[in-house]
Amino acid sequence: MHIRQNEFLGRKHIKLKEEDIAVCECKYDASNPESACGERCLNVLTSTECTPGYCPCGEHCMNQKFQKCEYAKTMLFQTQGRGWGLLADQNMKAGRFIIEYCGEVISSEKARQRSQTYETQGLKDAYIICLDANYFIDATKKGSVARFINHSCQPNCETRKWTVLGETRVGIFAKNDIAVGTELAYDYNFEWYGGATVRCLCGSTNCSLFLGAKSHGFQEYNHVWEDGDARYTVENVPLYDSAEDDSFPAPACSTIPVKHEPVSNYSALMENNSGSEIKLETASVMESSNYSVVSLQDLAGKPVATERNKEAEHGPENSRQVFPQTNPMIPRIRSNTACRNYGTGPSPSSSKKRPQHTTNQKKKPPAKKYVSSKPVAELFASKRVQEEIKKYEEVKNQVTSELNSLYDEIRPAIEEHERDSQDNVSTAVAEKWIEATCSKWKAEFDFHFSIIKNVMCPTPGTAGDEAKPPSGDGEENKIKYLTN
Numbered sequence: 001m002h003i004r005q006n007e008f009l010g011r012k013h014i015k016l017k018e019e020d021i022a023v024c025e026c027k028y029d030a031s032n033p034e035s036a037c038g039e040r041c042l043n044v045l046t047s048t049e050c051t052p053g054y055c056p057c058g059e060h061c062m063n064q065k066f067q068k069c070e071y072a073k074t075m076l077f078q079t080q081g082r083g084w085g086l087l088a089d090q091n092m093k094a095g096r097f098i099i100e101y102c103g104e105v106i107s108s109e110k111a112r113q114r115s116q117t118y119e120t121q122g123l124k125d126a127y128i129i130c131l132d133a134n135y136f137i138d139a140t141k142k143g144s145v146a147r148f149i150n151h152s153c154q155p156n157c158e159t160r161k162w163t164v165l166g167e168t169r170v171g172i173f174a175k176n177d178i179a180v181g182t183e184l185a186y187d188y189n190f191e192w193y194g195g196a197t198v199r200c201l202c203g204s205t206n207c208s209l210f211l212g213a214k215s216h217g218f219q220e221y222n223h224v225w226e227d228g229d230a231r232y233t234v235e236n237v238p239l240y241d242s243a244e245d246d247s248f249p250a251p252a253c254s255t256i257p258v259k260h261e262p263v264s265n266y267s268a269l270m271e272n273n274s275g276s277e278i279k280l281e282t283a284s285v286m287e288s289s290n291y292s293v294v295s296l297q298d299l300a301g302k303p304v305a306t307e308r309n310k311e312a313e314h315g316p317e318n319s320r321q322v323f324p325q326t327n328p329m330i331p332r333i334r335s336n337t338a339c340r341n342y343g344t345g346p347s348p349s350s351s352k353k354r355p356q357h358t359t360n361q362k363k364k365p366p367a368k369k370y371v372s373s374k375p376v377a378e379l380f381a382s383k384r385v386q387e388e389i390k391k392y393e394e395v396k397n398q399v400t401s402e403l404n405s406l407y408d409e410i411r412p413a414i415e416e417h418e419r420d421s422q423d424n425v426s427t428a429v430a431e432k433w434i435e436a437t438c439s440k441w442k443a444e445f446d447f448h449f450s451i452i453k454n455v456m457c458p459t460p461g462t463a464g465d466e467a468k469p470p471s472g473d474g475e476e477n478k479i480k481y482l483t484n
């Protein structure tokens, strides 16, 4: 559902006391529009919006952009491999307020629960961002169009937090000049709550390989993040195309036609927060093999994002460019990578095709393979060896599940602290975690060692080895059994 203002769950909107209202010292001068709360306004300098009725510039005040929804013109479009994205539908100057990231404001506890629920339900697109130490904005089911802005490791936008009528709000701002037709993108590392491990397809040369890889959420989730860690080599995480995420259709936009479909018959309805309908119509299909474009038009006829301002701010229409896509032939492989990945990695079947990933990553260590005991154990003739391998796998599974439960237990402790630093986690918690992790790695080692040991140093003539009776030529426990 389309909303243009945050909705609060579990608490009410702050009621600002009169004495807490920040009043600036600007004076409106008709010959200088900047005088009405421009760059030098005390409130602007502290990222605080002026309060209507209290600003000395009255109706001329230019510092109420969130409150008045002074958004830039944008347009939804279908990317390749990254689901929907948002384009600039006008030229934009660096620093321009583009749109507010609206959604449901929820507590950190609720965010954790919802994030897990969405994962369980198979939703791999993540829409929860951090508002402050205690609250998050969830735009999964209710949100503004800002929810469609994708991530880039070399972004042209950034998130900024503003205080508006006592509440913190998140806006998307242009980081540099943006030409009409360019895809908008910001770096998820700062505010993203994480979610599934998703390979980044931003295509920039300094790509971090995974969405929010440097975010606190990702590191919490994945426990360690080190360059060259085999678990996070790009091959280990299958490609996921968010456009194919059918568990939650994109709000109202799921019926927007995409490339190759006839555009004239389509329209979709989307509700805005005042209850009126916004009609989504296809206005044009861009002449590009990469994407198609839709635009928004109010039912009353008021353009929402259709009018393309060709001579706006700077640059002509033909300066349109899309986000660089260095993976033009991305195979659309669906796979649930949403599970916590503590080192077992995805099953081999989930990473069928491996596209070239052109990044500056270091030489990759060989991909880690998940070993399941059953088929391996069956290759051994000895029942004793089969039992041994199975036993070690059971231990391995048990300590892995203990580590998972411990993670759930300590997560609130981690969340109590600032999201940008893990250093504040208490020593007791850290020790518990390290111990469980060591047990897990020991179990992994024992499991693999039991296989290798029995291949390399077989024990002949053990009871229960009747499956492959010794032939008497001394070959009975050698590697040849493995070929059976």
Ligand SMILES: C[S@@+](CC[C@H](N)C(=O)[O-])C[C@H]1O[C@@H](n2cnc3c(N)ncnc32)[C@H](O)[C@@H]1O
Pocket: 081, 082, 083, 084, 085, 124, 125, 126, 127, 147, 148, 149, 150, 151, 152, 195, 198, 199, 200, 201, 202, 211, 242, 243, 250
């Ligand atoms: C906030 S949503 C962005 C809108 C989303 N593309 C959609 O169709 O609704 C974030 C999700 O978009 C996808 N996404 C965003 N940026 C991406 C990127 N650079 N590479 C791959 N997937 C990306 C991921 O699935 C991510 O969880």
